[in-house]
Amino acid sequence: MASKKAPLRIKRIRDNSRIKEIGLMYRRVGGSDWRINISLDPGQHKKNFAISQLTVLARRRVLNATEHFKPAGYPATAHVDDATTWSHRRISECPIKNVSEQEDQDQWCFSFESEGIEFFLPQIELARVLFFHSAYMTRLAMLPNGLSEEFDIQSGDEPDTTEIHILPTSTLPLKARGDHEQRRVLAWILLDEETRNSFSSIAQNQLKEGEESNGHRRWKFRFDPPALANVELTMRGQFQKESRTFFVYEIDSVENLTVQSSTTVEFFDPRFAEQQASKGAAAQGASAPVTEPLIDDDELPSLDSEEYILDVPPVKLSFSQPVMTTRKAYNGRRRSGAEKSEETESETGDDQTDVSTDEPTIRGQLPAAEFDAIDDQSDDTHLYARKFEAFSAMVELLRTKGCRQVSGGIRKLPALAGYSKHLLEDGNPRCIAFHLLTKHGQSYALLEVDTSDNKNRLSTLLLKQPSPRFDWQAEIITLEQYLLKKSLNWPTSHLKLVFPDRHKRIPHPRTSSENKGLLEPDSLQHWVDRVLAAMA
Structure with missing residues (x-):
């Protein structure tokens, strides 16, 4: 209603x-x-x-x-x-x-x-x-x-x-x-x-x-x-x-x-x-x-x-x-x-x-x-970490392949007047995982959104840092707002403007037939390979 x-x-x-x-x-x-x-x-x-x-x-x-x-x-x-x-x-x-x-x-x-x-x-x-x-x-x-x-x-x-x-x-x-x-x-x-x-x-x-x-x-x-x-x-x-x-x-x-x-x-x-x-x-x-x-x-x-x-x-x-x-x-x-x-x-x-x-x-x-x-105002983002277990495991594998993790964490999508996708179907907050990585002296951001309620299938997003003093915190806030306004779709026009030729959508590995919201851990290696190829 x-x-x-x-x-x-x-x-x-x-x-x-x-x-x-x-x-x-x-x-x-x-x-x-x-x-x-x-x-x-x-x-x-x-x-x-x-x-x-x-x-x-x-x-x-x-x-x-x-x-x-x-x-x-x-x-x-x-x-x-x-x-x-x-x-x-x-x-x-x-x-x-x-x-x-x-x-x-x-x-x-x-x-x-x-x-x-x-x-x-x-x-x-x-x-x-x-x-x-x-x-x-x-x-x-x-x-x-x-x-x-x-x-x-x-x-x-x-x-x-x-x-x-x-x-x-x-x-x-x-x-x-x-x-x-x-x-x-x-x-x-x-x-x-x-x-x-x-x-x-x-x-x-x-x-x-x-x-x-x-x-x-x-x-x-x-x-x-x-x-x-x-x-x-x-x-x-x-x-x-x-x-x-x-x-x-x-x-x-x-x-x-x-x-x-x-x-x-x-x-x-x-x-x-x-x-x-x-x-x-x-x-x-x-x-x-x-x-x-x-x-x-x-x-x-x-x-x-x-x-x-x-x-x-x-x-x-x-x-x-x-x-x-x-x-x-x-x-x-x-x-x-x-x-x-x-x-x-x-x-x-x-x-x-x-x-x-x-x-x-x-x-x-x-x-x-x-x-x-x-x-x-409880500090509760850790409660939603299990939604990103496969993604976190993939990031750990990247670290064994020459990537260094600078920072990372989970954030709740903000509530915007007139939009409802910041919540999952059961009323819990929808979260986004954000990791800042470096490889061969270049910085990248890797983003994953919780779509476990199957409201939309959203690929992993890889962003290459466009300038030395780029403000990632401000950018993640902007991306969160665009995500909600575009009904859980990555904002193509904005990405082309801020990250020309520096953004890649990474397809997810195959999901479990019993639960489309969960990723199969045994296919993580192929996910890692696609991320590394996008960094090249």
């Missing part, structure tokens, strides 16, 4: 409204639709939001901005030893007077010390950056046993591999299924015992501490954090020098997260099976809508609507040992009445402006919208 990317705008609030306070959650007794009290500056009629908006609700953040606003607050960084030892305290206990006297003073904070400063971190803000990246995960957090009802976890067939089976009844959004960053975070929540227990504690605390009166259930958000050992938190907030106290408005990044799980996680997805069975065209890249959508959090989205992707300030996450995730067709029994595949275009017109970030239902009327809320 084509996804339309758009800025965040919310209906029924004024332009440039700043979030001042975040209060308690509530729902009707017997109902399931939770809302949360929000105070905006300037004051206005709208005083609550659906919890599907929690992804973007951070204190002092400006909503419906019509101009650029500098992020509010003073920056600070804190090292975490063990978050399970943090104190649970009310905002009213914060020594900063203008903070402790606000209307949300009864809400829960974590209190901890770092480098001589006492931090008051609103608990809902930590949960937002760790867990609330979509309406789906926010709703699931409020349900006892929510994770178990959506996913079945099994040991994989290969060593150090775990299978996560997305159950046919799961409403996990399409973006989360096909996005390697969101899958990695989901695997962390599902498989890391500490993190899963922390996520589950949200519903447990709600059941234990929620209060009912006048037909509503009300709850002051509280949960048990994971240990977050050796994590670095980068935050912004209000600092009072006299008391050495810091009240956190917003967490910008969470670095050095650890995951206690297998190194490879395979997601088995019935929606992916339907996509492959349809044999439709590949999903296209995001395109800008004709009109800006407005989030209406009083309405629900329909099941068959086109999915808008909303640009929001993402939380930066990084894992010390990131896991590799893959997406595979569900190998179990397919449900009857299959839903539309990911390539099915909706009939929603471009003049539709209202969208909903809640979960789609049969009662919904609006197009669905999802947040692009995670920026995974």
